[in-house]
Amino acid sequence: MFPFWNDIAAGSLDAxxxxxxxxxxxxxxxxxxxxxxxxxxxxxxxxxxxxxRSENRVHPSPILLVPSIINRYYILDxxxxxxxAGFLVARGYDVWIVDWGxxxxxxxxxxxxxxxxxxLRECVGVVLDETGRNSxxxxxxxxxxxxxxxxxxxxxxTVRNLVTLTTPIDxxxxxxxxxxxxxxxxxxDRLVDAYGNMPxxxxxxxxxxxxxxxxxxxxxxxxxxxxxxxxxxxxxxxxRWVEDNVSVAGEAYRKFVVDCYxxxxxxxxxxxxxxxxxxxxxxxxxxxxxVAQRDHIAPCGSAAVLNELAGSRDATLLxxxxxxxxxxxxxxxxEDFWPRLDAWLAERSA
Amino acid sequence: MPQDPLQFYKSLFDTWQRPxxxxxxxxxxxxxxxxxLKSALDSSLxxxxxxxxxxxxxxxxxxxxxxxxxxxxxxxxNQIDTQLRRLNRRVDKLAG
Numbered sequence: 189m190f191p192f193w194n195d196i197a198a199g200s201l202d203a204x205x206x207x208x209x210x211x212x213x214x215x216x217x218x219x220x221x222x223x224x225x226x227x228x229x230x231x232x233x234x235x236x237x238x239x240x241r242s243e244n245r246v247h248p249s250p251i252l253l254v255p256s257i258i259n260r261y262y263i264l265d266x267x268x269x270x271x272x273a274g275f276l277v278a279r280g281y282d283v284w285i286v287d288w289g290x291x292x293x294x295x296x297x298x299x300x301x302x303x304x305x306x307x308l309r310e311c312v313g314v315v316l317d318e319t320g321r322n323s324x325x326x327x328x329x330x331x332x333x334x335x336x337x338x339x340x341x342x343x344x345x346t347v348r349n350l351v352t353l354t355t356p357i358d359x360x361x362x363x364x365x366x367x368x369x370x371x372x373x374x375x376x377d378r379l380v381d382a383y384g385n386m387p388x389x390x391x392x393x394x395x396x397x398x399x400x401x402x403x404x405x406x407x408x409x410x411x412x413x414x415x416x417x418x419x420x421x422x423x424x425x426x427x428r429w430v431e432d433n434v435s436v437a438g439e440a441y442r443k444f445v446v447d448c449y450x451x452x453x454x455x456x457x458x459x460x461x462x463x464x465x466x467x468x469x470x471x472x473x474x475x476x477x478x479v480a481q482r483d484h485i486a487p488c489g490s491a492a493v494l495n496e497l498a499g500s501r502d503a504t505l506l507x508x509x510x511x512x513x514x515x516x517x518x519x520x521x522x523e524d525f526w527p528r529l530d531a532w533l534a535e536r537s538a
Numbered sequence: 539m540p541q542d543p544l545q546f547y548k549s550l551f552d553t554w555q556r557p558x559x560x561x562x563x564x565x566x567x568x569x570x571x572x573x574x575l576k577s578a579l580d581s582s583l584x585x586x587x588x589x590x591x592x593x594x595x596x597x598x599x600x601x602x603x604x605x606x607x608x609x610x611x612x613x614x615x616n617q618i619d620t621q622l623r624r625l626n627r628r629v630d631k632l633a634g
Contacts, residue, residue, distance in 0.1 A: 199544060202544070203544070230623075230627075231623075232619070232620040232623050232624070233616045233619070233620055292612070293605075293609050294608075294609040294610075294612035294613045294616065295613065295616075296609060296613075297609070297610065297613045298613070306620075310624055310627075313627075314627065317627075317631055364563065364566055364567065367567060367572075368566075368572075372576075373572050373575075373576050374576070374579075375576070375579060375580055375583060378579075378580065378583040378584065378587065379579075379583055381583075381587055382583045382586040382587045382590070383586075384609070397566065398566075399559070400558075400559075400562045400566075401555050401558050401559050401562065404551075404555075405551075405555060408548065408551060412548075
């Protein structure tokens with residue numbers, strides 16, 4: 189009898205101490221993110237082009253990281269030890285990243301064509317001019333991978349290598365997101381006409397609804413990690429990013445949803461950017477396509493199809509255990525995926 | 539009884555989470571959920587757009603600039619600024 193009550197009492201005291209810690213975390217400063225030293229090399233509208241200079245550059249070919257337009261760029265520079273940008277810099281690469289910024293209400297008129305054939309194209313131009321090279325490696329994450337793939341198809345001469353991380357290409361898959369975004373379920377035209385931009389809060393709510401039990405699971409994870417400062421910090425940094433959705437420029441969002449999710453034009457090589465047809469077969473650069481086996485945003489099959497469609501002679505499909513985010517920046521990714529990415533890039537970045 | 543009550547709750551939570559996730563996945567795919575959601579979203583967006591259109595028509599009638607007008611002007615200014623930056627970069631490049 190006594191040992192049981194002792195357990196309850198000890199457990200209750202421990203729980204009180206944890207609640208106190210949780211409250212302190214809630215009222216304290218947010219987790220520090222994007223700490224790898226960088227400089228802003230170019231800006232236009234809300235976009236910033238950042239450069240992470242390597243002190244021991246080994247590989248002359250620059251790498252341009254292209255994050256998604258619906259989240260902040262710092263998922264690729266989360267925190268020391270969990271920064272893909274920092275890792276690549278330490279391995280001797282000249283790393284650049286596109287920070288798409290946060291669209292204002294006036295950016296409702298910015299199109300997907302402008303994102304790809306304007307902003308991204310200009311960033312590629314700046315990187316090539318600054319480094320004196322005539323081609324670079326494009327590494328896109330999620331929707332950033334879609335933009336990088338389309339850009340590589342349209343401007344293959346400037347792309348030395350293409351790396352796509354958990355990038356949806358065939359949008360008619362069996363995932364919830366694909367189902368919800370179909371024309372019969374999602375009035376995207378009405379939404380953009382009414383709101384201008386796709387609001388960040390609505391995007392955030394939709395992603396939470398994809399996995400309704402995740403908030404509870406996250407709370408439990410936070411509770412468990414309260415005694416482990418390093419893992420707690422990892423969790424808080426990642427959670428800060430997950431909660432940090434940004435609005436998406438209205439016209440860009442409309443075209444992305446209609447052309448990709450509703451009409452599935454990209455996979456049929458029927459999508460058009462600035463009047464030019466996007467033929468994924470025009471991607472000639474060596475391709476590393478990374479898919480995650482438990483990805484509910486870009487399901488494996490939806491992402492893996494790029495290897496069949498791209499015209500690259502050197503195409504590698506890397507299937508990782510994990511979800512959309514964990515497989516790319518999780519603890520296992522740091523130890524397993526990142527070194528494999530480095531090995532693939534090193535062979536092709538001379 | 540369990541030695542660590544927290545671990546006991548954790549095992550209960552894990553046991554609950556898998557069927558709960560499966561239930562929600564099925565529920566969120568169901569027409570019983572999707573059709574009313576689409577109707578509610580449609581109604582709310584149509585109402586919002588109608589009110590906006592009415593407000594803009596009223597402002598235009600008084601010769602006032604609407605929010606959309608201001609957004610378009612700001613967008614045009616941003617476009618000009620962007621073009622100037624791109625042009626400036628090309629001039630710098632040509633100048634060596």
